[in-house]
Amino acid sequence: MKPRVLIVEDEAALVAMIRYNLEKEGYRCDEATDGNEAMMKVAEERPDLVLLDWMLPQLSGLEVCRQLRRNPATRNVPIIMLTARGEESDRVRGLDAGADDYISKPFSPSELTARIRAVLRRIRPALTEELLVSGDITMDLAAHRVTRSGREVRLGPTEFRLLRYFMEHPGRVLSRDQLLDAVWGRDVYVEQRTVDVHIRRLRKALNSREDKDLIRTVRSAGYALESAA
Incomplete structure (x- = not known):
């Protein structure tokens, strides 16, 4: 059974592209369009991995990441941040907030799925092993x-x-x-x-x-x- 991925992104076309490619690979997907909805979805059912956009309405992706890391129930959930920010200082801020990896937009579906596999293999090996x-x-x-x-x-x-x-x-x-x-x-x-x-x-x-x-x-x-x- 493939991992469940929560896609937190407010750009509908990008969500559709990500969801299509992940489901094609067998992943189960859920989605949220703002930071508050993301926190609610995580509370309802903890995902195996969160794809988290930096710039979100209401609650920023950076703050969502910090809150997930502060909560003992979610501190070990893998987080990959998605953002148009490409500066090294921004990448460092994302990683310091607790993100496990960082992908700058635009990115290819193959790069995304490879990054997801790498993070899960490193952090949740039971989800990727045969x-x-x-x-x-x-x-x-x-x-x-x-x-x-x-x-x-x-x-x-x-x-x-x-x-x-x-x-x-x-x-x-x-x-x-x-x-x-x-x-x-x-x-x-x-x-x-x-x-x-x-x-x-x-x-x-x-x-x-x-x-x-x-x-x-x-x-x-x-x-x-x-x-x-």
Whole structure:
């Protein structure tokens, strides 16, 4: 499952171009047109990466970057700043505010996607690797194969996507709504209890008699994947 990218940009044509090229590469995209909306979107669902324009209405991109870095819940979210400012002093200000990378406009779609891959590979390697590992569970994305302590785990397509999302967000409590959006998609109507059914199937497949149950139920909040250690 590709990372979710929040595009924060007030130029509609540029947003459309970025979104088209990222979705073509398999990324999931959301968008905001000003700084306040960006903060609201991040609070609703933390993205895997933020593409952040410097010059924004209401709240500047620089201030959005600072606020995200000050918040413990978002301080590790990768941020790439997009701006027409090309001076070295401006790049330094952006990086000092907490940006992980900086792209000057105009830029090519191939440069943008390469920068995104590089930042994610450096900061969130689990999102770009072909092999995901969490405790004694290993997921080979290329071979579509899961093992636990060397034992092959047979999963259906939905359980595979569910486990992948858990492994990309280890230890994080994920609500049923988050799991529905990530695994089933926002355009598909599925009841929340469907998540519980597939969680039970996933648990049954992962756990033999001697295995610890790694999927923790958090009452009124959701589920989290714990480390076998």
